[in-house]
Amino acid sequence: MTTRALLLRLIKAAVSLGLLGVIVFTVDLGAVWRRLDADVALAGVAALVLLQGQALGAAARWRLVLSALDRALAFPVAWRNVLLGLFGNQAMPSTIGGDALRIWNGWRLGLPVGLATRSLIVDRVFSFLGLIALCGAGLPVLAGRADDPLVASGLLTLVLGGLGCLLVLLGLRWLPRGLAERSVARPLVSLSESAWRALGNRRVTPPILALMLVPHLIDITVVWLYALALGLDASWWTIALVFPPAILTAAVPVSVAGWGLREGALVLGFGIVGLPADAALACSVLYGASAVVTGLIGGVVWAAGDADGFAALRRSGVRVPSARSDGGPPDMGEDEQKNGT
Template sequence: MVKAALTALLIYFAVRSVNLQTVTERVAEIDAAWLVLVIAVLIAQIGVQAVRWQQIVQAARFPLAAAAAARLSFIAAFFNQTLPSTIGGDAARIWMLAQGYKAGWRIATYSVFVDRAIGVFALALLVSFCLPWTYAFVQDSVARLAVTLVGVAGLAGGMVFAALSLFSDTRIERLWGVHHLIAASMVLRQVARPARRLAFVAVCSMLIHLATVFASWSMAKAIGAPVGFLLMTCLIPPVVLIATVPITIAGWGLRESLMVTAFTLAGLNASDALTISLLLGAANFAVGLIGGGLWVASRLRFKAMGAEPEAAISYERR
């Protein structure tokens, strides 16, 4: 109920600051070819996410096949759009990997946590790398400081998490809850062995975030908004990084408010920002429906509800 109220409130503030007639005109004149490209990019993005997660699961010593990782990732995308949280898909991945594929709760939870941590760190790295160009586009000192702090905080958090593996078999590990973080950090260490796997995961992470930027830029082209790719590379990552905080339903409202704010600070049309954000949200929902279809067709849904015996998933593991 609180998330629903906050989502509605943020959407209200985002809508209040724009010209709705302009938004309507932009949507009415949308270029379908660019829209198709956006959908294709978002589908490919989930595929890359699946490959990255597969590498992490395998580093945790569970033989997850690429097809299975892709299936679970698409289903997770569906739950991200339908559950009242941006981390609903993570919970779905954990449940299905642990129960449906018999990976166990530890491997399932740690692999998803590490996957999320790597994604956030890579996003913070991209935000930090783009700071010189961001400063050129955004003149407001408070906004500059905010983006800098967000990027630095993300990098610092990632480095602290990685360093936790050094405290294995120490007194610190005995603290309540800390041992799980250390165990997850140990999985992250395994991802780096061999180094080529870490490099592969790093490349996948950057491709995932650049796909979000490209999809946003393509949506801007679809509605005829005069926004360059470099500018979108500077604006979108901070928005996505802050929007990962699960305080609204599927990120709605928070994402729109951040987009409007970012575009306004860069001297761009706020109506274009809202239009791009809403259309991207709709495109992600459409792609999520693919995962919904896979979930309905998969026997994993019965297993997840405890309505089918062990044999229900046998075909999934062949």
């Protein structure tokens, strides 16, 4: 690890700890502690089951994206790859850091690095689109309930910013030929074309669009179960209003695995719908703890199903094998250069 990378990780860890510290000092921790009981433990078991189901849905969606790009991958293999990503997410910046491990493992499974990278990003695009859709659907209600106009403006900025990023990615397909053939632009244009190939495939697009909402609906259900176990009188729809924006906030890559950002956003969201801050902190921490345990289980399952397991991971240093040494995007495999995929 370079000094710059280490410094960046330390800064992001400091951001997470700092935000959590601010939240802890403004919340009654005694009230949080008093809410924890056997019902919370039962909700935790249900959460782990639901989050494992979420991994199955993510594996199915990635296989559909690969199918649109003319590659097949057995479901158990794709599932273990997703579990490896969940394991890596708990120690890497933002909520998508485990994708670096998934790209590396995809290469070990026989996928060219460029294809593995593009397929995972396209898969993330669909998941992100589902999150943006849920945030956008709840935005008018939250904005109407928020007393501070800055809160409504912030929510609108998050949604429009995320939607703008998606539109830019999809629009890269139509870059003028002179720009599209530049070395910096080629991988981005290829990524945009891959996204359109998935969108334009009549066989895989409907199930992909259905599966893009599933992980977020499961997340909402997990938090709702924790809210009920903590004694809150909150409907599923209420949690559906406030949790997607918290996850969208946590995706901003300035903390480790979204810690601190998610808690702050959920405390704010709970306040808007009239729920107590101590319950928001408890729900967010319990959700985060469930994600950590799910990631650890994922690492064990991946290693148990892989002949080389963690030994290969240690040897690799978690570096994508064909990545360019100059820090640019990964080079395409030879078969990709020939076929343009």
